[in-house]
Amino acid sequence: MKIGELARATGTHIETIRYYERIGLLPAPDRTAANYRSYGDAHRARLSFVRHSRELGFTIDEVRSLLDLSDHPARDCGEADRIASTHLEQVESKIAQLAALRDELARIVGRCRGGLAGDCRVIEALGDHRLCAADHP
Amino acid sequence: MKIGELARATGTHIETIRYYERIGLLPAPDRTAANYRSYGDAHRARLSFVRHSRELGFTIDEVRSLLDLSDHPARDCGEADRIASTHLEQVESKIAQLAALRDELARIVGRCRGGLAGDCRVIEALGDHRLCAADHP
């Protein structure tokens, strides 16, 4: 299949596919006589793997390691588990961070009663960290 | 105070301060005879405002608008409230997104029983979106 088709099949932008090829995340496919990229099912599977991993928030480098493992089925999968677990921890701490942030924002927004910017509690709160209820990032 | 002092006082990198000046977020301060930047309390307050806003996740452009309001106390603060509310919504949806992600990751990680990458459920799950419990970003 051509690049446009692969893009549609995987929900990826054409430019992103070429980008992944450039950075060595996807292998360079064969070319047609007209120099068009020509992909097969293996390419599609690999790109799906990449997209799915990216959607789950893994960095490109992590995806690289995961792909490498997937390419070497005889290797120990402890590394995959470690990458995923570490990432899970990061996601969890990011959630906690954002929750603190949300609380703070909600508190700030709740205090606005309209009127002039000079009296605005939102502006005031932004200027003075001491007005914060709790630590946030 | 000099830039290093301001940096320490606000928990900002020196480069970041210069960057903010370059993009017009902070006014260019006076210079000493040796061409060192020389800051006063107004600068420190403004930088604190910026840092605090950034920590709360506002974009530079949003910070610019908020600073503008803070510079014009006679203006209506509805805009500040709007920016903060919109941002709050974004944070909330980001949290929901990450929570879905966390659930999926936890599910994936939980399935790893060790062994070979070829049999690893983590790798498998990454390759096949259909194995997902729910929609994630």
Added chain:
DNA sequence: TATGCAGCCTGTAGCAACTACGGGGTCAAG
């Protein structure tokens, strides 16, 4: 046959929001 248009090619530049670096000037202490 001509022509239009979708689709592909390459290479480069842009985005956010910094961060790092190289090569140099300044200043106070020892």
Added chain:
DNA sequence: CTTGACCCCGTAGTTGCTACAGGCTGCATA
């Protein structure tokens, strides 16, 4: 008088794409 901490500037790198510009290719239609 030299050492080290601090400051200056300008530029390039980071992550993960995305968006051109300028030019082929391939197929359908007039």
